[in-house]
Amino acid sequence: MASYLEILDDDQGHELSLFCVPKHYEEDLDSVIIPNGLIKDRTERLARDIVRDMGGHHIVALCVLKGGYKFFADLMDYIKALNQNSDKSVPLTVDFIRLKSYSNDQSTNCVKVIGGDELSALSGKNVLIVEDIVETGRTMETLLALLNECNPKMVKVASLLVKRTPRSSGYRPDYIGFEVPDKFLVGYALDYNEYFRDLSHICILSDRAKEKYRV
Amino acid sequence: KMPPFSYINCAFQISDEEQGYDLDLFCIPKHYAADLERVYIPHGLILDRTERLAREIMKDMGGHHIVALCVLKGGYKFFADLLDYIKALNRNSDRSIPMTVDFIRLKSYQNDQSTGEIKVIGGDDLSTLTGKDIIDTGKTMKTLLELLKQYNPKMVKVASLLVKRTPRSVGYRPDFVGFEVPDKFVVGYALDYNEYFRDLNHICVISETGKEKYKA
Numbered sequence: 001m002a003s004y005l006e007i008l009d010d011d012q013g014h015e016l017s018l019f020c021v022p023k024h025y026e027e028d029l030d031s032v033i034i035p036n037g038l039i040k041d042r043t044e045r046l047a048r049d050i051v052r053d054m055g056g057h058h059i060v061a062l063c064v065l066k067g068g069y070k071f072f073a074d075l076m077d078y079i080k081a082l083n084q085n086s087d088k089s090v091p092l093t094v095d096f097i098r099l100k101s102y103s104n105d106q107s108t109n110c111v112k113v114i115g116g117d118e119l120s121a122l123s124g125k126n127v128l129i130v131e132d133i134v135e136t137g138r139t140m141e142t143l144l145a146l147l148n149e150c151n152p153k154m155v156k157v158a159s160l161l162v163k164r165t166p167r168s169s170g171y172r173p174d175y176i177g178f179e180v181p182d183k184f185l186v187g188y189a190l191d192y193n194e195y196f197r198d199l200s201h202i203c204i205l206s207d208r209a210k211e212k213y214r215v
Numbered sequence: 216k217m218p219p220f221s222y223i224n225c226a227f228q229i230s231d232e233e234q235g236y237d238l239d240l241f242c243i244p245k246h247y248a249a250d251l252e253r254v255y256i257p258h259g260l261i262l263d264r265t266e267r268l269a270r271e272i273m274k275d276m277g278g279h280h281i282v283a284l285c286v287l288k289g290g291y292k293f294f295a296d297l298l299d300y301i302k303a304l305n306r307n308s309d310r311s312i313p314m315t316v317d318f319i320r321l322k323s324y325q326n327d328q329s330t331g332e333i334k335v336i337g338g339d340d341l342s343t344l345t346g347k348d349i350i351d352t353g354k355t356m357k358t359l360l361e362l363l364k365q366y367n368p369k370m371v372k373v374a375s376l377l378v379k380r381t382p383r384s385v386g387y388r389p390d391f392v393g394f395e396v397p398d399k400f401v402v403g404y405a406l407d408y409n410e411y412f413r414d415l416n417h418i419c420v421i422s423e424t425g426k427e428k429y430k431a
Contacts, residue, residue, distance in 0.1 A: 093410045
């Protein structure tokens with residue numbers, strides 16, 4: 001069972017004025033719920049756990065854009081730091097995909113994978129999917145089914161956040177940064193209509209901002 | 216006669232004679248120990264130079280919403296680090312600019328007439344770029360710029376970590392340049408050789424052993 005740092009339902013987060021936040025977002029956020037430094041520290045540990053489990057064989061790290069890009073970049077940096085400072089190291093190649101999910105006539109979940117190299121290149125490799133947040137879990141389950149057809153040696157999922165929600169399918173990633181309440185979170189590449197990706201901390205979005213940035 | 220000095224186009228010059236540094240002076244992933252000749256641009260130096268580019272970019276483009284367009288895969292490290300520095304400026308100054316991000320891949324293919332054509336893959340609907348300022352990180356620029364013009368962005372600028380001094384150059388110069396380098400094959404910091412070496416922090420010169428080992 002993956003361990004995780006739990007953020008409780010009644011956690012109000014920290015006052016914005018205790019941190020550095022872009023001026024253009026000052027009115028749009030209620031609080032900082034996971035500061036950037038804490039995200040990095042937790043990620044550093046996930047890197048160690050991942051290399052321990054997957055470090056025996058070439059790893060293909062698959063970044064799920066766009067929300068996954070910050071976590072991906074920071075996670076890769078920590079894995080590289082381990083690689084350049086230990087007796088053994090594992091070759092790491094990277095790829096980037098986008099997932100468009102849609103429902104077909106039978107209301108079953110479909111996921112289309114856009115971008116990325118030929119999925120057949122994953123055959124025989126240790127594949128690490130890097131995602132920003134898992135909510136219902138259905139997108140990840142569908143992606144895993146798709147990837148398993150390519151016969152990888154091993155597939156693991158690292159998600160920075162997992163939401164505690166009744167809508168969850170029960171799916172749990174192999175590596176989890178934080179377990180968070182069912183609130184609307186932005187920052188550290190998580191967006192609200194493309195905004196807030198340029199915010200370093202994970203924050204709670206204010207109701208006012210939900211209106212302001214509504215499509 | 217010296218060309219007019221422009222802050223916008225100035226770059227950190229790495230001379231043709233530059234040999235780089237011994238691998239033993241740095242931390243290198245063990246699996247690449249035999250595959251590299253020298254460390255050419257250490258990671259910390261890349262970051263320091265990138266920090267300054269962030270400041271130049273904000274000075275130039277900081278008046279309006281910026282769309283930062285990352286050219287994958289080689290651009291991803293520079294993109295991530297550049298944006299981190301821009302974000303640091305944004306949260307520590309009196310004025311700050313909203314910034315949204317997008318990711319594209321460029322597939323180049325030759326048609327019958329052997330004129331290189333670039334196909335842009337991924338990314339949001341490019342019409343959303345209309346009226347925005349764009350900075351673009353990557354290598355193959357002229358064609359992409361032509362393509363983007365049709366969407367009427369307010370301003371398009373290109374930031375490239377490296378510019379090569381090569382006779383094959385079409386004369387195009389990005390707006391923001393990290394380092395100007397000799398015509399050597401360099402790897403690391405997301406620059407690859409057949410997908411290898413992206414997981415190396417420093418920009419290095421590949422060895423003959425490396426070229427053989429990772430040949431396509």
